[in-house]
Amino acid sequence: MLEIRDFSVVYRTPGGDVRAVDRVNLSLAGGEVVGLAGESGSGKSTLAYGACRLLRVPALITSGSVRYQGRRLAQGSKAADVLQMSPEELQRIRWREIAIVFQSAMNALNPVLSVRDQILDVIHAHMRMPRDEARERVAGLLDLVGIPRSRLRSYPHELSGGMRQRVMIAMALATDPEIVIMDEPTTALDVVVQRDILAQIVELKDRLGFSILFITHDLSLLLELADRIAVMYAGQFLEIATAGEIHREAAHPYTKGLLNSFPSLRGPRRELAGIPGSPPDLRNPPPGCPFLPRCAYGTPACREVDMELLPVVTSADPQHVTACPFVLPGTPPPGVLAAPADGDLDMPDHLRTAGRPEPAGELRTATEQGS
Amino acid sequence: MTEQTLTSAAAERGPLAMEAVSVSKDFRLGHGHTLHAVRDVSFGLYRGAVVALVGESGSGKTTAARLLAGQVRLTSGVIRLDGQAVEVSSRSAFRRYKSQVQLVFQDPFASLNPVHTVRYHLERPVKLHQPGADVSKEVVTLLEQVRLTPARQFLAKYPHELSGGQRQRVSFARALAAHPTVLLADEPVSMLDVSIRLEMLGLLDDLRRRFRLAMLYITHDIASARYFADEILVMYAGEIVERGPAEEVTQRPAHPYTQLLVASAPDPDNLGSALRGSGRRILSQEPYGSQPPQGSRKPEDAATTGCPFSPRCPFADDLCRREDPALMPVSATRAAACWHLDIAAPEVVSGPLGGGFPTTL
Numbered sequence: 001m002l003e004i005r006d007f008s009v010v011y012r013t014p015g016g017d018v019r020a021v022d023r024v025n026l027s028l029a030g031g032e033v034v035g036l037a038g039e040s041g042s043g044k045s046t047l048a049y050g051a052c053r054l055l056r057v058p059a060l061i062t063s064g065s066v067r068y069q070g071r072r073l074a075q076g077s078k079a080a081d082v083l084q085m086s087p088e089e090l091q092r093i094r095w096r097e098i099a100i101v102f103q104s105a106m107n108a109l110n111p112v113l114s115v116r117d118q119i120l121d122v123i124h125a126h127m128r129m130p131r132d133e134a135r136e137r138v139a140g141l142l143d144l145v146g147i148p149r150s151r152l153r154s155y156p157h158e159l160s161g162g163m164r165q166r167v168m169i170a171m172a173l174a175t176d177p178e179i180v181i182m183d184e185p186t187t188a189l190d191v192v193v194q195r196d197i198l199a200q201i202v203e204l205k206d207r208l209g210f211s212i213l214f215i216t217h218d219l220s221l222l223l224e225l226a227d228r229i230a231v232m233y234a235g236q237f238l239e240i241a242t243a244g245e246i247h248r249e250a251a252h253p254y255t256k257g258l259l260n261s262f263p264s265l266r267g268p269r270r271e272l273a274g275i276p277g278s279p280p281d282l283r284n285p286p287p288g289c290p291f292l293p294r295c296a297y298g299t300p301a302c303r304e305v306d307m308e309l310l311p312v313v314t315s316a317d318p319q320h321v322t323a324c325p326f327v328l329p330g331t332p333p334p335g336v337l338a339a340p341a342d343g344d345l346d347m348p349d350h351l352r353t354a355g356r357p358e359p360a361g362e363l364r365t366a367t368e369q370g371s
Numbered sequence: 372m373t374e375q376t377l378t379s380a381a382a383e384r385g386p387l388a389m390e391a392v393s394v395s396k397d398f399r400l401g402h403g404h405t406l407h408a409v410r411d412v413s414f415g416l417y418r419g420a421v422v423a424l425v426g427e428s429g430s431g432k433t434t435a436a437r438l439l440a441g442q443v444r445l446t447s448g449v450i451r452l453d454g455q456a457v458e459v460s461s462r463s464a465f466r467r468y469k470s471q472v473q474l475v476f477q478d479p480f481a482s483l484n485p486v487h488t489v490r491y492h493l494e495r496p497v498k499l500h501q502p503g504a505d506v507s508k509e510v511v512t513l514l515e516q517v518r519l520t521p522a523r524q525f526l527a528k529y530p531h532e533l534s535g536g537q538r539q540r541v542s543f544a545r546a547l548a549a550h551p552t553v554l555l556a557d558e559p560v561s562m563l564d565v566s567i568r569l570e571m572l573g574l575l576d577d578l579r580r581r582f583r584l585a586m587l588y589i590t591h592d593i594a595s596a597r598y599f600a601d602e603i604l605v606m607y608a609g610e611i612v613e614r615g616p617a618e619e620v621t622q623r624p625a626h627p628y629t630q631l632l633v634a635s636a637p638d639p640d641n642l643g644s645a646l647r648g649s650g651r652r653i654l655s656q657e658p659y660g661s662q663p664p665q666g667s668r669k670p671e672d673a674a675t676t677g678c679p680f681s682p683r684c685p686f687a688d689d690l691c692r693r694e695d696p697a698l699m700p701v702s703a704t705r706a707a708a709c710w711h712l713d714i715a716a717p718e719v720v721s722g723p724l725g726g727g728f729p730t731t732l
Contacts, residue, residue: 263598
């Protein structure tokens with residue numbers, strides 16, 4: 001339904017171009033939930049907003065295509081490229097076909113408009129609908145997201161955080177879109193409310209049949225929610241697979257690190273490591289794998305990795321792809337990732353040590369490299 | 372009072388540093404309404420131990436921290452520091468108090484002044500709390516303690532030049548500048564990326580050990596409390612509804628609200644069963660209502676009588692709606708405030724933990 005190909009975005013800054021999104025490919029099928037996981041600054045929001053052409057200068061889309069094929073739109077004809085559309089065509093696509101639930105519901109709602117007027121605004125801007133019908137639709141939308149109709153005249157400040165987020169979701173669904181992009185919709189909320197809203201999103205998706213691109217830094221959420229997960233780092237994808245594959249046999253060291261970053265409530269207490277260090281400066285990206293400075297398994301050969309997503313050899317699923325060519329199965333021994341984090345910004349010492357065996361061009365086990 | 376028989380799970384780490392005894396805070400809202408933000412809360416903080424205060428927004432966690440920090444006046448109750456009742460009536464008394472009790476805020480983007488450098492943020496508390504110290508040397512030491520190295524590189528930076536994690540490290544360093552014995556951390560990692568949260572908790576843990584800090588860790592993430600804290604206090608609508616050793620509270624929650632919190636935490640090992648797939652599930656099906664948190668937030672709903680959780684509780688009956696249960700011990704280190712623990716958590720009450728303790732149940 002949505003096909004992003006070879007997509008790049010740079011931010012023009014006085015200090016040089018920041019390559020926020022670097023030649024990524026991603027597709028979203030009808031009714032699918034795709035999770036986009038990554039740390040702040042990894043380019044996940046830039047990718048999503050860029051694909052809808054919502055970015056402003058100094059952001060610049062430098063390459064790629066975003067093909068959209070909706071069920072309602074131009075039946076039979078070939079998919080249209082969002083990046084080539086005229087402003088009028090864009091206006092027709094936005095919200096009607098692709099809607100966005102923005103990150104902070106606190107700031108994304110207009111404080112001086114009542115809930116009803118905000119949603120009416122959206123409907124009138126993007127659909128032709130008689131006033132009475134539109135009002136009825138707003139009330140129906142609030143029912144849909146579980147807000148009592150008595151709240152129609154409420155202003156955003158009179159609502160709790162969870163309710164505001166529900167209003168945002170109702171707004172996104174107001175025009176019955178085909179794709180809903182959700183940018184950290186529950187990050188600011190309490191766990192109980194978060195769970196409640198996620199359950200509601202899934203239920204609405206099942207009922208209305210839209211697709212979701214779900215952006216978050218919390219991989220544990222995606223494991224439960226998404227069909228497929230794309231792990232993003234420094235503007236590139238490091239791994240794409242189904243949620244089950246990611247959970248069972250994550251291939252990339254970064255994904256493994258993310259999986260080992262959140263404390264779990266159930267089961268035995270695991271040794272937790274997190275990922276020491278911080279992402280690279282995208283003005284001056286290091287050659288090869290961008291994760292190398294933080295990777296516990298890094299070798300000199302990683303500087304020449306071309307970051308192409310290749311199928312994971314050991315996986316039964318051919319759709320499971322990763323940019324790390326040096327990974328074999330087997331979970332790393334606990335604590336391997338727990339390299340001491342002194343000197344956050346530097347490369348770990350063990351990467352600089354001389355006499356490290358060069359990988360023989362073939363796959364080497366993670367444990368070998370980590371030792 | 373039955374509560375006196377209870378020993379804190381954090382007590383074995385070290386001596387009592389700070390204690391809240393039957394502390395309450397009411398806010399007057401006008402129109403005759405009063406908001407009971409914190410109601411009759413008692414707990415202790417011990418040197419070298421972490422006590423976690425877990426609850427949803429509006430449950431009174433932050434107000435409790437601000438009471439301990441001396442920033443808001445108590446409505447009733449006593450706070451003791453090293454056995455002495457705290458009096459922060461004068462400015463100098465407040466400063467003396469602050470040199471022992473420091474607070475770290477949630478949002479590292481808001482808690483640092485954008486027009487000042489890291490050096491300025493750290494020099495001020497050093498000059499204030501350690502008169503006569505070698506200021507620039509002390510500042511470098513502080514930065515090294517929070518692992519912002521090389522320290523010289525960070526001194527001249529402004530907050531906007533730092534990442535979220537680095538900013539939070541500066542806030543930790545600023546708190547340490549006073550050489551406190553008690554550190555109150557109000558959601559110190561919830562604004563940060565998941566991938567660096569652990570590192571920051573690891574750093575806090577390291578500081579706790581190195582300086583034998585008595586730490587209060589406020590969070591809504593009960594899973595992180597399991598790993599980080601010795602004792603967990605679960606707060607709901609201004610009251611502590613359950614307390615006990617972190618592992619026991621998270622693995623065998625007794626109070627229905629704690630059970631709801633635990634059930635709501637994302638469970639990556641539970642692929643597909645809860646959120647994915649088809650059909651309807653979770654809270655819509657479970658007995659827990661999905662109403663927004665009531666109680667302390669909206670005065671008109673505040674359960675002035677009965678258990679504050681009763682409107683959402685699957686086990687609530689007339690007794691619950693009529694009388695608020697007190698925190699009652701269920702073992703030497705655990706307590707819960709619920710009339711129906713025998714139905715809600717039979718294994719906790721009748722299990723080996725409950726042995727030998729007279730309860731009214």
